[in-house]
Amino acid sequence: MSEGTRLVAPVVLPCDPGCSVLRDAVVDVAADGRIAHVGPRATAPQHAGPVRELPGLLLPGLVNTHAHTPMIALRGMGGDLPLMRWLQDVMWPAEGRLQADDVRVAMTSGCIELLRTGCTTSVEMYFFTDAVIDAVTAVGSRVVLTPGIIAAPGWERLGTWEQMRDDVSARIDEVGLRSGPGERIELGYGPHGAYTLPPDALASVAEHARARGALMHIHVAETKEEDRALRESHGSVPALLDAVGALGGRVLAAHGVHLSESDIDLLAARGAAVAHCPGSNAKLAAGMARVTALRRAGIRVGLGTDGPASGDDLDLWAEARLAGLIARVGSGDAAAVTASELLLMATREGAAAIGRDDLGALEPGRWADVVHVDLDDPAFVAPDDDAQLLSNLVWAGGSRVVRDVWVAGEQVVADGEPTRVDRRAATVALREVAARLRG
The missing domain is CATH 2.30.40.10 (Urease, subunit C, domain 1)
Structure with a gap:
């Protein structure tokens, strides 16, 4: 227009x-x-x-608050494994073979899929920042890109966590938080999780994010194994994040499945938001997030698809339905989350969860x-x-x-x-990348 x-x-x-x-x-x-x-x-x-x-x-347009969209090239790999085996034995080795061009191809196809479902904004945690930005720019979607920051075996090839952090900070300092036509690109920080980064890294990344008003997007209490280990050593994942000062500013906790009442109270007190990913949580048997308790505590809750290698599709409507079904079954209340509340979680409340009052609603400005x-x-x-x-x-x-x-x-x-790219050509290119990664 x-x-x-x-x-x-x-x-x-x-x-x-x-x-x-x-x-x-x-x-x-x-x-x-x-x-x-x-x-x-x-x-x-x-x-x-x-x-x-x-x-x-x-x-x-819908707002997908947690995704790893370039994993579309790995869709279906290790599809019947629990999270940690799936990550360590299948995903991370396969991702170790990804190059920047592969990520550009995969993100292009993923952006097309998102837009065709009515999802205009996705919050992405991934690597090869330039490739992701190039794909979003080409397709014309919108992204809040929080480049992954990780210190885990196999990821050394992309640098230390300090180098990953500094790359994000340098980009924000150079171009600002938002850039591109229609401010389609927003940059933030994506520390992977409390089990893949030391406490000092979490504290440092959070400090960089707060200093720039940027979103910090992190996996929190996704599985029982992760929760058990960190609960024994630090009280809980939210307790650890709070102890190192990482719950201040714009914080988006992805998954938030295994949260106690005190954890929920802590997230609410610090103003953190949660990205609820019921499809991925169910497929990986990670558990069921307590959505009604989170919302009752005043926590902003958005919906996420997670990566298409774990959640398998990028359909936020399907996530909304599943979120409603699980909330109703879990509470025994057929009105636990209504249709209008689910629609708002996919739009207005998703935007609020990521600190964006310029998205998620049809309102002047x-x-x-x-x-x-x-x-x-x-x-x-x-x-x-x-x-x-x-x-x-x-x-x-x-x-x-x-x-x-x-x-x-x-x-x-x-x-x-x-309207901007050829969907069929993008699919052909994606399948070529997927075939090489399987080989």
Whole structure:
């Protein structure tokens, strides 16, 4: 959208705190790619620019709060192993063969997959920073990139943890936290975990992140083995992070499966957020995060797919459904997490979890990351009823009804296909990388 454009649709879900349903509404996108106005057409301000009528529903782009998307090249490898064996025996050796070009190819294919499901922003922890940025820039999606920082066998080839930390700091100092058209790139820090880094490394990385206002994105209490060892030595993973001063600033705890009441209270007191990844947690038999307890404590909770080698797909709608199902089964309460709450977790609350008040909702001033959903689908049996519409969208519709996607006002998916890159060519290149890694 080179000029200010008005999108008009029968239904608009701005994903405000009350999860309103607007009928016959408009979303005005300014020339700079930000939202200028959202509301019913009847009361909309005069508009002299282009108008696009869309048959269906508009909502904000989804926010994936925890991913390792380049692992799409390793999808399905070691798929029946528990986490630590899967990491040490399968993933890390395979990732040791990855080169920057492989990561660029894999991230390109992954960005396409994310956008086609309606996910416009992903929080990525991975290596080969330039390759990831190149892929995101080419496809036109949005990323909060927290390059991996790790001190584990096999990773020495990428440098020491100090060098990994310093590379992130130097990049932020040079270009700022956010860069690129529509501020599509944000940089943060990705210390892998308390079991792959010494305490002094965690403290130092956290200090660098706080000094720059950057997100620190770290795996926390994902498995029983990790939790047991660190609970015996330091009280718990959150207790260790707090003891070294690593829970201040913008902190995103990925997984947060094995958390005690005191751990939850500590994360809440420090303002940390949690990225809930029910699909990966279930597949690796890591456990079930206590989502209702986290939310009740006031902790910001977003949804994540984890890497497509463990969670296997990059469909945040599927994660939302699974999160709701697990919360209901775990609590015995069929209303433990409602459809509207799940939608907000995938949008507004996901953005809040990563400290971004410019994403995750259709509101003036936020980036125009917009998803167009086809209502002409049997998933929607009562589109004129607000409550049933939301229920049908979350529980029955999901990614298959996504038709068009805009990021910063630019259309990057049209009728299900990416506008900037060739999806089929990207798949061919991905399969070539995967074949070499298996060999």
